Amino acid sequence: MSENHQHTHIVPLSVYYTIFAALLVGTALTVWVAYIDLGALNTVVALAIACTKATLVVLYFMHVKYASKLTWAVVSGSVFWLLILLALTFNDYLTRHLLTYG
Amino acid sequence: MASTAPIAPLPTLPKKHYLNDGTTVASWLLTRDHKRIALLYLVAVTVFFVIGGLFAVLVRLELATPAGDLLSDDSYNKVFTMHGVMMVFFFLIPAIPGTLGNFLIPIMIGAKDLAFPKLNLASWYIFMIGATFGTYSVLNGGLDTGWTFYTPFSTVASTSAVVPAALGVFINGFSSILTGLNFIVTIHRMRAPGMTWFRLPLFVWSHYATSLIMVLGTPVLAITVVLVAAERIFSFGIFDANRGGDPVLFQHLFWFYSHPAVYIMVLPAMGVMSELVAASCRKPVFGYTFVAFASLAIAIIGFFVWGHHMFVAGQSVYAALIFSILSFLVAVPSAVKVFNWTATMYKGAVSWQTPTLYAIGFIGLFTIGGLTGLFLSSVGLDIHLTDTYFIVAHFHYIMVGGTIMGYLGGIHFWWPKMTGRMYNELLAKISAALIFFGFNLTFFPQFVVGYLGMPRRYHAYPPEFQMLNVLSSAGASILAVGYALPLSYLIYSLKYGKVAGNNPWGAVGLEWTTTSPPPTANFEETPLVTWDAYEYPARVEGHVA
Ligand SMILES: [Cu+2]
Numbered sequence: 001m002s003e004n005h006q007h008t009h010i011v012p013l014s015v016y017y018t019i020f021a022a023l024l025v026g027t028a029l030t031v032w033v034a035y036i037d038l039g040a041l042n043t044v045v046a047l048a049i050a051c052t053k054a055t056l057v058v059l060y061f062m063h064v065k066y067a068s069k070l071t072w073a074v075v076s077g078s079v080f081w082l083l084i085l086l087a088l089t090f091n092d093y094l095t096r097h098l099l100t101y102g
Numbered sequence: 103m104a105s106t107a108p109i110a111p112l113p114t115l116p117k118k119h120y121l122n123d124g125t126t127v128a129s130w131l132l133t134r135d136h137k138r139i140a141l142l143y144l145v146a147v148t149v150f151f152v153i154g155g156l157f158a159v160l161v162r163l164e165l166a167t168p169a170g171d172l173l174s175d176d177s178y179n180k181v182f183t184m185h186g187v188m189m190v191f192f193f194l195i196p197a198i199p200g201t202l203g204n205f206l207i208p209i210m211i212g213a214k215d216l217a218f219p220k221l222n223l224a225s226w227y228i229f230m231i232g233a234t235f236g237t238y239s240v241l242n243g244g245l246d247t248g249w250t251f252y253t254p255f256s257t258v259a260s261t262s263a264v265v266p267a268a269l270g271v272f273i274n275g276f277s278s279i280l281t282g283l284n285f286i287v288t289i290h291r292m293r294a295p296g297m298t299w300f301r302l303p304l305f306v307w308s309h310y311a312t313s314l315i316m317v318l319g320t321p322v323l324a325i326t327v328v329l330v331a332a333e334r335i336f337s338f339g340i341f342d343a344n345r346g347g348d349p350v351l352f353q354h355l356f357w358f359y360s361h362p363a364v365y366i367m368v369l370p371a372m373g374v375m376s377e378l379v380a381a382s383c384r385k386p387v388f389g390y391t392f393v394a395f396a397s398l399a400i401a402i403i404g405f406f407v408w409g410h411h412m413f414v415a416g417q418s419v420y421a422a423l424i425f426s427i428l429s430f431l432v433a434v435p436s437a438v439k440v441f442n443w444t445a446t447m448y449k450g451a452v453s454w455q456t457p458t459l460y461a462i463g464f465i466g467l468f469t470i471g472g473l474t475g476l477f478l479s480s481v482g483l484d485i486h487l488t489d490t491y492f493i494v495a496h497f498h499y500i501m502v503g504g505t506i507m508g509y510l511g512g513i514h515f516w517w518p519k520m521t522g523r524m525y526n527e528l529l530a531k532i533s534a535a536l537i538f539f540g541f542n543l544t545f546f547p548q549f550v551v552g553y554l555g556m557p558r559r560y561h562a563y564p565p566e567f568q569m570l571n572v573l574s575s576a577g578a579s580i581l582a583v584g585y586a587l588p589l590s591y592l593i594y595s596l597k598y599g600k601v602a603g604n605n606p607w608g609a610v611g612l613e614w615t616t617t618s619p620p621p622t623a624n625f626e627e628t629p630l631v632t633w634d635a636y637e638y639p640a641r642v643e644g645h646v647a
Contacts, residue, residue, distance in 0.1 A: 081318045084405050089354045092409065092421035099419040 009066040019060045026053045113603030115522050116617040123622045134219035135622055136204050141520070142226050143200030147193050148589070150233060153240075154188035157181050159582065162544075162575040170562035178561035179246035180262065186249030187267060188240075191274055192233045194505055195363065198370035199281055199316075200229070202512045203309045205520060207285060209613040209620060210303050212294025212629040217287040225280040232274030239263035239270060248559065250360070253341035253352040257333040264334055268327040275324035278366075282316030285309055294612075296631035303611055303635045304393050308373030311397035315362045315369075315404065323359035326352065350416050357408035365404045367501055368468075369397055371508025372439055375464055378511050379443045381609040382458035383450025386636035389442045396435035403432045413484045422481050429479035436472050440465060455607070456530040460511025463538045467503025471496060474549065489559070492552030495545045503541060510537070510588065517592065518602030522619045525595040529587060536584035543577025610637055 030049050038045060059065040064075055120137045124130075130138060160181045164172045173181060204222065208215050216222050239245050245267045247256040256264050289302070289310050329340055330352070339345025341352045380387050387393055409417055409425030443465055452458060474496040478484045487493060514534075518524050547570040552558075556567045563571070605614040610633075616625050 078318065081405065085322065085355075085358050088406065088409065088421070088425075089351075089358075091424060092350075092354065092417040095418040095420040 009063075011060070011063070011066070015060060019056050022056060023053055026050075113601050115601055116619070116621070118621060119522070119617060119619040120622045121521075121619050132223070134215070134223055136208050136216050136219065136222060137520070137620065137622075137624075139222050139226055140201050140203075140205035143196060143204060143229075146226070146230060146233070147197045147200060150188050150192035151197075151585075153237075154185050154193055155582070155585065157185035157188065158578065161185060162578040164561050165563070165571045166575045168563050168565045168568050168571075170560075173561055175561050176246065179248075179559070180244035182559060183245045183248050184240050187236060187245060187271075189501075190249050190363075190367075191271055192229075192236055194367040194501055195274075195278060196229060196281075197367075197505070197509050198374065198512065199285070199309060199312060199366075200226075202305075202374065202509075202516060203281075203285065203312075203370060206516065206613060207288060207306055207309055208292065209616065209624050210306050210611060211289065211292060211297050212612050212625065212631060213288065213292035214623045214625075214628075216284050217292055218284050221280055222284055225277045225284070228280070229274055229277035232270045232272070232277060235266050235270030235273060237270075239267035242266065250356060251327060251330055251352075252356075253330065253333070253349040254343075256330050257341055265331045268331040271327045272324045272331075275320045278316045279320045282313035282320075285313040286317065289313075294629050294631055298631075300391065300394070301631060301634050302394075303373075304376035304387060304390065304397075305373035307394040308369045308376070308397045311401035312366055312369045312373075314398075314401050315366050319359040319362045319366075319405070322355060323363070326355040326359070329355075350412065353412050353415055354408070357411045358405070361408040361411065362401070362404040364497075364500065365400050367505045368508075369400060371464065371505045371512075372397070374508040374512035374515070375439075375443060375461055377609075377611070378457045378461040378515055379446050380636045380638065381515070381607050381611075382453050382455065382461060383447050384453075384608070384638045385446055385450045386634075386638055387442065388445035388448075389438075390635065392438055393442050396438045399435040400432065403428070403435070407432050407479075410479055410484070413481050414488045426479055426481045430476065433472060433476055433479075436468075440469055440472070453607075456527060456534055457511050457515035457607075459531060459534040459538075460507050460514065463534065464504060464507040464511065467499050467507060467538075467541065471499030471503055474499065487552065489557055490552035491548040491556045491558055494558050495548035495552060498545045498548075502545070507537075510534075513588075513592075515607070516613070517595070518606045519613055519618045519620070521596055521599070522602055522617075523595050523599030524602045524606060525588075525599055526591045529591045533584050533587035533591075536580055536587070540577050540580030540582075540584050544574050544581055545577070547571070547573045547577075611635070 026049050030046060033045055033049070058075065064071060120135055123135075124133070130142065133139060133142075160173065161178075164170070164178055164181075170178065204216070239262075243263045245260075245264060246262040247260050247264060251264070251268065251271075289306060293302075329338070332338055333341055337345075339347045341347045341349050343349060376387050376393060407425060407429040409421055410429045412425075413422050443461075474492070478487060478493065478496060514525070514530060551567050551570040551574075554567065556563055602618050604616065604618050606618075607614070612625075612629055612631070613620075615629065
């Protein structure tokens with residue numbers, strides 16, 4: 001069965017070390033960029049680095065990259081649900097100035 | 103019946119079943135049998151229901167007179183808060199999945215147990231730890247934020263035990279997530295041969311949908327209440343406008359879970375309903391696939407409507423508009439279910455047994471609760487009705503009229519399966535009637551008094567509202583008798599009830615093919631399923647319509 005094959009997938013240690021190094025670089029980058037004022041981009045840049053790091057963790061440390069389609073469905077479902085939360089919340093925050101009651 | 107017909111032998115209890123398979127305390131507290139864990143939940147949620155109920159008694163006593171004479175304003179805040187916290191988090195959410203879901207899902211799909219029996223036991227312990235924190239906050243000064251923990255009151259103003267209560271809710275969330283996960287994996291992987299998705303009883307479909315909400319929504323609630331606790335301790339400022347935070351953000355995060363949580367409470371009851379309606383009319387549920395997919399639709403659309411709790415909270419007008427439209431939409435699958443149940447009953451040979459009474463009660467009360475929800479989805483009307491007793495009446499029609507009616511109906515339907523014995527049918531019918539009339543007398547006047555402008559969450563009110571409040575308090579006392587009765591005759595039946603036999607209702611479904619109570623492994627041998635759900639009236643042996 002293909003699933004069994006995927007369960008026995010062995011990731012070489014070098015991959016883990018590379019990802020770990022990338023995460024450390026990301027952390028250093030976050031600290032470094034915090035000292036530079038990018039104006040409106042401050043949050044955007046910080047979040048972009050954080051999301052990249054999270055993606056690396058999910059793909060490699062949590063093995064999703066090598067997992068079955070069902071696991072991918074679960075992961076994308078969770079991301080979609082996060083998007084619902086963000087979209088409808090921002091639908092409030094980004095339109096507050098447009099029109100108010102009374 | 104002709105006099106020559108042979109007299110059927112009286113049913114007897116099986117020699118060996120899950121209840122006598124081990125009698126020590128440890129055999130219960132360390133059990134991995136889903137049926138025993140269901141009974142652990144049953145005992146636990148009953149205790150929390152009684153505690154929550156006692157707080158409701160205090161509320162109704164206080165509101166019998168317009169003056170705030172029995173409880174001070176502060177005490178009253180704590181009493182209604184603890185009523186809400188106990189009932190929502192420690193009764194309504196775990197009640198049906200923890201007891202009936204745990205007991206029935208493996209049996210209904212022809213499995214020996216849930217996919218992760220140890221995790222199932224862990225869920226119960228986590229639930230009990232969470233509930234201990236909740237109870238600790240009750241005993242240690244109480245909680246006065248309302249069950250909703252609204253900021254900034256909960257973070258900067260309240261002097262009550264917010265942190266332990268928030269921790270209790272946080273811990274309890276993990277129990278919910280693990281139960282949902284267990285159900286999902288079980289339904290995917292443990293179905294008996296031949297038990298295809300569209301042969302599953304609708305009870306299983308609705309629990310599947312419930313589990314999705316538990317897994318997808320609960321983490322957001324958990325992290326949100328932790329943020330409230332952290333904000334109280336460390337003053338982070340996430341919800342504090344003085345520090346660039348936003349108290350309304352709390353409401354977004356809270357209701358992202360807590361509106362779908364309404365469906366965590368009511369979807370399992372809808373699952374019970376489908377079983378009760380089919381069994382009491384001896385007909386297949388009308389439009390099986392529609393009812394099944396309506397459960398999923400409710401679970402999914404339920405995540406898009408939370409802003410209807412925030413129409414006056416300062417969210418943007420456009421957000422309110424969109425949440426309003428989406429809220430109207432979520433009523434559609436609920437209505438599909440109600441119509442399909444009534445269509446099932448149409449021209450059915452309805453048997454007037456206790457579970458049937460609960461089923462019919464559910465349809466009436468849930469419909470009123472759902473329709474008044476549409477009033478509240480409409481922004482203009484909601485602005486008038488927000489924080490009035492109309493809201494209180496609306497959600498009690500859903501949660502008490504829906505969830506508790508479904509829960510009690512299910513307990514009465516499957517009690518003979520769970521215990522092997524029947525309860526006193528006459529007393530059960532009387533209590534079902536008392537609950538129905540007591541409930542309506544309690545909560546219908548609240549629609550009126552709320553529409554007239556009586557706000558919720560105050561211990562005193564203008565004298566002109568007294569008549570309606572006295573009616574409500576009188577109804578609550580009838581309701582209390584209605585709830586106390588089952589507790590006594592069900593316990594009595596454990597020892598003295600007449601032996602039920604495997605299938606006392608003449609119902610179809612795998613759970614009725616095994617013994618009552620079932621053996622520890624549920625079936626003598628794994629069943630092979632060659633029929634659809636609800637193949638009434640044929641398959642049951644010896645059944646007379
Ligand atoms: Cu809602």
